Amino acid sequence: METINKDILRGGQFLVKETKCEDVFTPEDFSEEQQMMRDSVKEFVDREIWPKKPQFEAKDYALTEEVMRKAGELGFLGVAVPEEYDGLGMGFVSTMLTCDYFSGATGSVATAFGAHTGIGTMPITLYGTEEQKKKYVPALATGTKFxxxxxxxxxxxxxxxxxxxxxxxxxxxxxxxxxxxxxxxxxxxxxxxxxxxxxxxxxxxxxxxxxxxxxxxxxxxxxxxxxxxxxxxxxxxxxxxxxxxxxxxxxxxxxxxxxxxIAMNALNVGRIKLAAACLDAQRRVITESVKYANERVQFKTPIANFGAIKAKLAEMATACYVGESGTYRAAKNIEDRIAIRQEEGNTHQEAELKGVEEYAIECSILKVKVSEDVQNCTDEGIQIFGGMGFSEETPMESAWRDARISRIYEGTNEINRMLSVGMLVKKAMKGHVNLLEPAMAVADELMGIPSFDTPDYSELFSEEKEILAKLKKVFLMVAGSAIQKFGPELEQHQQLLMAASDILIEIYMAESAILRTEKNAKRSGEASQEVQIAMAKLNLFNAIEKITSKAKEGIVSFAEGDEQRMLLMGLKRFTKYANMPNVVALRTLIADKMNAENQYCF
CATH class of the missing domain: 2.40.110.10 (Butyryl-CoA Dehydrogenase, subunit A, domain 2)
Structure with missing residues (x-):
């Protein structure tokens, strides 16, 4: 079985163990069945939802209910529900895929869909007795009841x-x-x-x-x-x-x-599904922005040709690509863990609950990152449209308003930031993630003399992967010193936890994008992934900037004197490039590709 042939890391272990690109799942790995599901959901959304955006904005609640009933008739509401309760019984990745593409056209339907399929149906499917499931789940799976x-x-x-x-x-x-x-x-x-x-x-x-x-x-x-x-x-x-x-x-x-x-486990699933629900919204906003930028002529040239617009489009696309990479990587990890637990004799209920719970850290990371990226994306979409973006005539202003709730849903982003670090520390205490030894090794490294050897960076992403390993040391350095300083009282230092969480988030997302791109470059050739390589490199550059800032903020909050100087010197060592990328050239390459295809095309 495929799951057994892979080295599946436990939740949170990405921080202390290396992941091979062959062991991550990417959107390019969708099966034929999954591609058919994606295409049928997209076709439904483009027919039933996207053209009716003005009606949704006019508070047509009946239309939302009507669309949900149609979705139920087509089986979209029962993707995750076992077949014996009139669902499709598909795996976790397919569930995420459906949520992703069903949710992009309007937040109104995305919310109705997420509330119904997730927190409305799932608690009965996963916690209900056999009698409860037989009585309630078929009606929920088919949309005859909500x-x-x-x-x-x-x-x-x-x-x-x-x-x-x-x-x-x-x-x-x-x-x-x-x-x-x-x-x-x-x-x-x-x-x-x-x-x-x-x-x-x-x-x-x-x-x-x-x-x-x-x-x-x-x-x-x-x-x-x-x-x-x-x-x-x-x-x-x-x-x-x-x-x-x-x-x-x-x-x-x-x-x-x-x-x-029940509430906490429902939130874990809800968090990763919320990340998925923010992805197609980004794709659609980016595509609309590219189309407008190609059509809008100022100073006798389409604004798509201006460097300032290219920078925005490239950053929007990069964030979406990175979000896809992290979301589907974690989704497949969860699916594999569920399969392993079922092989070990767990029931469907036990396997799914424990499978998702195992990756609760990643669920929180993705919820925070992708919900903030969709807000930034819609904000830049308005900016590219200029005055028209502020008008109800364009889809930008409604997309911006709809995006805002995603940072509050499923636990606020502030709660999720603190949870991600808190859960990681708890896993370390239980021995599920070995943080102590790597943190001590980093502390020893800080006292030693840095190497001045010139490494060989001839392979794709060899320098980026070395930097990623160093960024993990930044987290271990900051978090390890903070735990030493505050012990169990660390949870009272919320601003420090938030800074540490941002470091954790950037590491996971940057690694996910690099591994996805490396995997696809190995099977399709580097030339085919030229723009995706640019996105992975641009994102890592942005991640280093954010990690540097957040690590400084954390260090100066608890260290002073010689300790502070040593930690800041370590930070400088761990965030240094040998060959810094030309980010302007990377952004231009990314934007030119989309402008030529007139859409988000990755």
Whole structure:
């Protein structure tokens, strides 16, 4: 089996172990079946969603529901659902692929799709009893009923376990009565199956319940008015109120007090899927920007010929290419880990839960990076369009507004930054990632004399890979010194954690782009990957600049005197190029390729 023949790193191990390019999955590795799925989703979106953007912006909630029903009829809502519950039973990469290409045209549909297939359906698929799955999942997989996820409350956002909604067992022991208020509930306006989190008595953790909703027999459930939002305007978002809502005891999801675990694991999956959901939005914005730049003539020449515009287009494309590289690399790691666990005898539920949980660090990294890249991309899209970009007549302003929520969804980017470093430290404590020895080796290296040998950089990416190895030393140097300094109190130093997280993020994404490009250059020839090589090199240059800045910020926050000087000298040593690339030439090459093809073409 393919998975056994590869060296699959555990989550977080990318920092301390080298990955061979042959062992990463890339979008160029999609199977014929996956390519057909991608093409059918794109065709559906181009027919049913993209031409109707003005209607979505006019808060046509009924149109969102209609599109979702059509998607259900075509099987798009059940890609991840096992076949025995009327799904397609496809793997994790195919699930990500569908989410990617379904989500690009408008954030309204992307949100409805993500909320339904992810947090609306998945908790039952992965935590439900056989009876619960048979009763609810087929309707959700086929789009005959829609799901919503009721976790957030006025006083419980990032601190999800602090909810005040209660569930009280009836005297006859047959039902729970739920009372409370939930807010920001996606799909609430048309959902009929709610996953609701409530606290039983004084339990430490919340509990999950499957709650049916019928508008003709509301059972104590009332919906607030549709929220008026900055973006995702046709995504139904309402408050949901529960007043003595009766739920049969058999509708408890998982065990009592298991709700917090369900919520956290749902977020892990949601994070990597959110990264996927931001990719096609970038591709479409870039393509529209290239087309406009080629058409818009100023000073007797298309603005696409201007260096300032080329720089923007190249950076937008590079960020998208890098996002694809990291997202599908992690998706395949998760899929392989699920397959290995199933071979070892885990059920589908156990294997998928543990497979995703294994790569929770990468899920947080991708959520942060790609959500910020899509915001930057849409912002630059507006700038390229100039005054027209600010107008509702172009797709730029709605794309910019829709992109903004992605930095808040699935745990804010600030929470995810701190989580990524926190989870890595916990993995190190459990012995799952050996951080201690490499960190001590870096500390010893700082005390030694640097090598002045001139390495051989004749092979593709040989210098870039050496720099990547040094950037990993930067993280180990900063994080190792900080852990030594603060110990368990490190989590109280949030600005330091955020700086360390940015270093971690840039390392993973830069490595992913380099490995993807190296793999494709080996099988198709370097000439075929000339522009992708340029993107990988441009991204690494940008990563070094950011890592240098964030490492300095971190170092001066906890070190002074000789220690600070030594760490800053180490930083300089670890971020030094032998042959710095001509970034202006790289950007020009990237932009010229897209301008010639009049689209994002990678």
């Amino acid at each position: 799901g919503a996820y009721c976790l957030t409350e006025p006083g419980a956002g990032s601190d999800a376990n602090s909810g005040k909604t209660t569930a009280a067992l009836s005297e006859d022991g047959k039902t729970y009565k739920i009372n409370g208020q939930k807010m920001w509930i996606s799909n609430a306006g048309f959902a009929e199956i709610f996953i609701v989190f409530a606290r039983i008595e004084d339990d430490k953790n919340i509990t999950g319940f499957i709650v049916e909703y019928d508008p003709n027999n509301p059972n104590g459930i009332t919906l607030g008015e549709e929220e008026h939002k900055l973006g995702i305007r046709s995504s139904s978002t309402r408050q949901v109120f529960f007043n003595d809502t009766e739920v049969p005891v058999e509708n408890m999801l998982s065990e009592r007090g298991g709700g917090f675990k």
